[in-house]
Amino acid sequence: MKRTFIFLAVFLIVAFFNSANDLSAIENEGDKKTEKKVITACDGETQVVLNDVAKDEVMSREKAQEVAAMLMATYQQQKKYQSTKFTRRDSLIWDRELKAMIEEGYKWFHDPSLGTNGISCDMCHPDATDTHPETYPKFQIQLKKIALLRDMINWCIENPMEGKPLKEDDPRMKAIEAYIIWARAKQDPRPEGKTLNPGRR
Amino acid sequence: MPKMPSERKEEQYLKEREEFFKKLPKLNRRQFLKVAMASAAVVLAKNSFPPHSFQLVEAVEAKQGGTEVKFRFAYISDTHLYERKLNERFVRAALKAVQDVNALDPQPDFVLFGGDLAQLGQAEELKLGKEILSELKPKVYMMVGEHDWYLDLGEKWIELFGKPYYSFDHKGVHFIVLNSVLVDDYWTDTKMSPMDRMKFMAQLDNPNGRPFTVGKGYGDVGKKQFEWLKQDLAKVSRDTPIVVFSHSPLYKYYKPWNFWTDDAEEVQALLRPFRNVTVIHGHTHQPVFHRIGNINFYGMLSTAWPWPYAPTGLPKLTIKMNRADPFDQFDGTGDGTVEVLANGKANKVYNLWSREPMKVTARYLESGGREEVPPLPVDPSF
Amino acid sequence: MSSSKHFYAVILFFIAFVLSFTFINEKQASSSAKVTYQVKIPLGIPKDLWELFIPPDNPITPEKVELGRKLYFDKRLSVDNTVSCATCHDPKFAFAENKKVSEGVGGKKGARNAPTVLNAMFFEQQFWDGRAPTLEEQAKQPIINPIEMGMPDHDAVVKKLKGIPEYVEAFKKVFGGDITIDRVAQAIAAFERTLLTGNSPFDRFIAGDQNAISESAKRGWQLFQGKARCITCHEFNRSNPFFTDNKYHNIGVAMNREGFADLARKAEMLAKQGQLDKRKLDELALDPAYSELGRFLVTLNPKDIGAFKTPTLRNVELTAPYMHDGSEATLLDVIEFYNRGGNDNPNLSGEMRPLNLTDQEKQDLVEFLKTLTGEFPKDFPENK
Numbered sequence: 001m002k003r004t005f006i007f008l009a010v011f012l013i014v015a016f017f018n019s020a021n022d023l024s025a026i027e028n029e030g031d032k033k034t035e036k037k038v039i040t041a042c043d044g045e046t047q048v049v050l051n052d053v054a055k056d057e058v059m060s061r062e063k064a065q066e067v068a069a070m071l072m073a074t075y076q077q078q079k080k081y082q083s084t085k086f087t088r089r090d091s092l093i094w095d096r097e098l099k100a101m102i103e104e105g106y107k108w109f110h111d112p113s114l115g116t117n118g119i120s121c122d123m124c125h126p127d128a129t130d131t132h133p134e135t136y137p138k139f140q141i142q143l144k145k146i147a148l149l150r151d152m153i154n155w156c157i158e159n160p161m162e163g164k165p166l167k168e169d170d171p172r173m174k175a176i177e178a179y180i181i182w183a184r185a186k187q188d189p190r191p192e193g194k195t196l197n198p199g200r201r
Numbered sequence: 202m203p204k205m206p207s208e209r210k211e212e213q214y215l216k217e218r219e220e221f222f223k224k225l226p227k228l229n230r231r232q233f234l235k236v237a238m239a240s241a242a243v244v245l246a247k248n249s250f251p252p253h254s255f256q257l258v259e260a261v262e263a264k265q266g267g268t269e270v271k272f273r274f275a276y277i278s279d280t281h282l283y284e285r286k287l288n289e290r291f292v293r294a295a296l297k298a299v300q301d302v303n304a305l306d307p308q309p310d311f312v313l314f315g316g317d318l319a320q321l322g323q324a325e326e327l328k329l330g331k332e333i334l335s336e337l338k339p340k341v342y343m344m345v346g347e348h349d350w351y352l353d354l355g356e357k358w359i360e361l362f363g364k365p366y367y368s369f370d371h372k373g374v375h376f377i378v379l380n381s382v383l384v385d386d387y388w389t390d391t392k393m394s395p396m397d398r399m400k401f402m403a404q405l406d407n408p409n410g411r412p413f414t415v416g417k418g419y420g421d422v423g424k425k426q427f428e429w430l431k432q433d434l435a436k437v438s439r440d441t442p443i444v445v446f447s448h449s450p451l452y453k454y455y456k457p458w459n460f461w462t463d464d465a466e467e468v469q470a471l472l473r474p475f476r477n478v479t480v481i482h483g484h485t486h487q488p489v490f491h492r493i494g495n496i497n498f499y500g501m502l503s504t505a506w507p508w509p510y511a512p513t514g515l516p517k518l519t520i521k522m523n524r525a526d527p528f529d530q531f532d533g534t535g536d537g538t539v540e541v542l543a544n545g546k547a548n549k550v551y552n553l554w555s556r557e558p559m560k561v562t563a564r565y566l567e568s569g570g571r572e573e574v575p576p577l578p579v580d581p582s583f
Numbered sequence: 584m585s586s587s588k589h590f591y592a593v594i595l596f597f598i599a600f601v602l603s604f605t606f607i608n609e610k611q612a613s614s615s616a617k618v619t620y621q622v623k624i625p626l627g628i629p630k631d632l633w634e635l636f637i638p639p640d641n642p643i644t645p646e647k648v649e650l651g652r653k654l655y656f657d658k659r660l661s662v663d664n665t666v667s668c669a670t671c672h673d674p675k676f677a678f679a680e681n682k683k684v685s686e687g688v689g690g691k692k693g694a695r696n697a698p699t700v701l702n703a704m705f706f707e708q709q710f711w712d713g714r715a716p717t718l719e720e721q722a723k724q725p726i727i728n729p730i731e732m733g734m735p736d737h738d739a740v741v742k743k744l745k746g747i748p749e750y751v752e753a754f755k756k757v758f759g760g761d762i763t764i765d766r767v768a769q770a771i772a773a774f775e776r777t778l779l780t781g782n783s784p785f786d787r788f789i790a791g792d793q794n795a796i797s798e799s800a801k802r803g804w805q806l807f808q809g810k811a812r813c814i815t816c817h818e819f820n821r822s823n824p825f826f827t828d829n830k831y832h833n834i835g836v837a838m839n840r841e842g843f844a845d846l847a848r849k850a851e852m853l854a855k856q857g858q859l860d861k862r863k864l865d866e867l868a869l870d871p872a873y874s875e876l877g878r879f880l881v882t883l884n885p886k887d888i889g890a891f892k893t894p895t896l897r898n899v900e901l902t903a904p905y906m907h908d909g910s911e912a913t914l915l916d917v918i919e920f921y922n923r924g925g926n927d928n929p930n931l932s933g934e935m936r937p938l939n940l941t942d943q944e945k946q947d948l949v950e951f952l953k954t955l956t957g958e959f960p961k962d963f964p965e966n967k
Binding site: 110116117118119122123124125126127129130141142156159160162187201 | 283287288289290320404405406457458506507508509511512524526527528530582583
Binding site: 289290293300301304306528529530531532554555556557558 | 812815848852855884885886929932933934936937
């Protein structure tokens with residue numbers, strides 16, 4: 001108990017002293033325009049990049065404590081799994097794959113060929129507006145039962161679009177789901193669009 | 202997330218309504234009707250939120266001279282027709298609007314068509330639209346939308362319906378119809394086919410989309426139109442009420458979906474000297490209303506489908522319709538009428554097919570939303 | 584902190600703890616005291632639903648149910664002793680009837696087909712237009728409807744029953760007092776709350792028996808939820824297994840009546856202009872198509888013109904003919920009606936559209952609907 005406390009305190013002090021670290025030294029993806037605060041632990045390696053704190057901002061005591069805990073967790077994680085440390089190459093692949101899936105979904109979302117009457121998803125849901133993926137599962141009034149997002153996608157294909165529903169493991173279905181979730185999380189400025197809220201009407 | 206005042210009011214309304222209905226079980230139908238009418242009168246007197254269909258809309262008016270209705274015109278907009286064999290749904294909706302207008306009693310003086318008759322600007326679609334609208338009993342004035350224009354840059358439209366911008370006078374009011382969907386040339390350099398050009402334009406959430414203008418755009422179409430507009434307005438006295446029809450909103454609402462006119466300020470400046478100006482626009486497929494300076498703006502409903510409200514930029518005076526039920530193809534869609542008053546102002550009625558109708562008055566807009574507040578939507582959100 | 588403070592806190596907490604228990608126990612005791620009647624709840628209806636739907640102001644007792652049953656089958660409730668509740672809501676036809684529209688005293692015909700009483704306690708409102716919020720309110724109306732049971736008014740009903748000694752005694756026993764029209768309605772409603780139906784082949788299928796229904800019926804169930812779009816109004820799920828959304832829809836049946844379209848336009852115009860007062864309604868009521876305005880007559884909302892309540896589908900095989908006016912003779916006729924997208928009219932719901940069902944699909948839907956025929960009470964001394 002006492003030992004952990006001292007450990008934390010040490011990190012905290014380190015965190016405060018490191019607040020003026022140089023950002024350009026950090027190799028990481030991200031926005032170069034806004035400089036973010038980077039905290040390095042006493043081992044000189046373990047780092048935490050703070051998205052919500054500006055480079056020159058002095059953190060509150062609570063925030064600093066939180067950062068110290070994060071540093072410690074990261075430190076322990078790296079000690080344990082040093083062999084599986086992720087590289088830039090790893091994240092490059094992941095990002096590209098995610099982007100490809102979302103683009104695939106974007107394509108189908110704008111494609112009337114899922115239906116038979118010329119209507120495509122985007123005609124009622126530009127930028128996937130009013131798809132609220134964060135509210136699923138919920139009781140879907142049109143289906144009269146608890147539905148997942150994919151059930152409502154199929155419902156739209158079958159009803160307004162007058163097409164044939166997709167199988168649940170159809171790659172098109174997965175891609176559409178991926179696009180909707182991405183589009184809402186990225187583009188909806190309203191905070192409720194970013195918080196999971198199953199069952200919300 | 203703090204609630205919009207309109208949401209709070211609606212909750213309050215729903216609560217009142219529920220309590221009202223809870224008290225009813227003890228009454229038979231005749232008694233119920235009596236109570237319903239009586240209570241409608243009471244809430245109206247308190248300037249609270251009466252159920253729309255009980256609302257005695259006409260009774261509130263005529264307090265001031267000149268607020269009596271001089272004439273009415275109807276509108277139908279954004280039918281987005283495909284060929285009949287591909288899509289019956291939108292044909293059904295357009296026909297429903299025509300039936301609605303023909304059943305109006307008294308008949309409106311004329312009908313405005315608000316643009317986007319076709320979905321992809323094809324000759325068959327435009328011809329089908331013309332055929333459907335020819336069933337209308339009153340005279341029809343046509344306005345063009347981007348879905349009608351960008352397959353052949355207006356060639357077929359002009360052949361079927363004549364000039365895309367023009368003006369006319371009716372009972373002392375000067376009406377102006379604009380082609381407000383002009384954009385700069387995105388197709389020549391990219392070697393797009395006419396259909397590619399059309400589809401590029403037809404996608405509302407196109408990240409590369411171009412903003413609409415009245416006086417700019419490709420070639421000199423916009424410049425000529427702007428010159429014409431200046432000259433047309435020069436002939437009109439400043440006391441003459443002016444009603445402008447534009448497909449896009451003649452203000453800036455939300456650029457990513459082209460709920461937007463890029464040179465809106467320049468057009469508004471031309472209209473500034475006039476005492477009474479009303480702009481009626483299509484494109485946004487939703488009840489939306491706004492006031493800038495001396496101009497009242499009203500958006501029209503689509504017969505085909507409702508667009509969601511944009512995430513930002515919604516004019517403050519707008520009272521949002523609740524989200525429509527996608528199972529009901531008529532929910533959130535409809536047509537409407539405009540009442541032109543003797544004093545030159547214009548009120549607008551949104552005839553929502555599966556919902557309570559909504560009437561928005563010039564007075565509501567001009568009082569900054571303090572007077573003649575339209576009843577808030579009571580239909581559920583889906 | 585001093586230890587005495589600690590001590591008092593513990594004592595206080597303990598007292599609160601004990602009190603909370605007595606509170607909960609009391610609550611449980613009162614809820615179980617509400618229902619002293621045991622009813623067999625058939626498979627397919629959630630066990631707790633029945634008790635939840637018993638109104639607290641009309642608890643069920645065996646004596647009340649017995650009295651209600653007598654009243655339900657008693658033709659003396661009508662003006663000329665020829666019509667009882669059971670005349671139109673007949674156990675033989677799953678508590679509905681096989682006539683197009685109901686026939687009351689003197690063979691007078693109504694405008695609507697009698698809906699079933701089975702499971703009616705679970706519906707949000709009663710009557711095709713939902714003008715009665717409870718079974719109690721419903722029970723009172725046909726007795727004094729001139730074309731149904733024809734009694735001049737409720738006082739006359741009470742007076743007539745007071746002349747029958749066995750009723751005077753029974754009401755005293757059940758209610759501890761005199762006969763009143765409210766008590767008559769309460770007794771009938773209590774009896775109706777014992778009229779449940781379930782345990783159909785479809786219920787057994789939903790409960791897990793894959794062999795309970797045919798392959799054709801299984802395809803029909805899929806169509807019911809999908810292409811045929813039935814389930815949107817005929818709601819079915821574990822918490823509401825009654826095949827109705829308890830809402831009102833204009834599917835165009837009202838167009839069967841001549842002049843309906845004009846009447847609908849007129850009513851809509853008056854309602855939208857806020858001019859629909861009693862006098863205007865009485866004027867409209869002269870139109871023979873008046874009752875076809877449906878739900879509108881209750882809400883005065885233009886969107887309810889020609890809208891009628893979604894009926895349950897349980898035992899639908901036994902309750903032909905169909906629709907609120909009995910205009911469709913067979914299940915296949917009903918499916919054909921929906922397949923063409925209903926009857927066009929100015930207020931047709933946007934939920935209606937042509938379905939393009941094949942003959943096989945229509946047959947599968949009929950097969951599915953037949954699996955909804957379940958068990959229900961049939962053996963009554965009066966019903967021989």
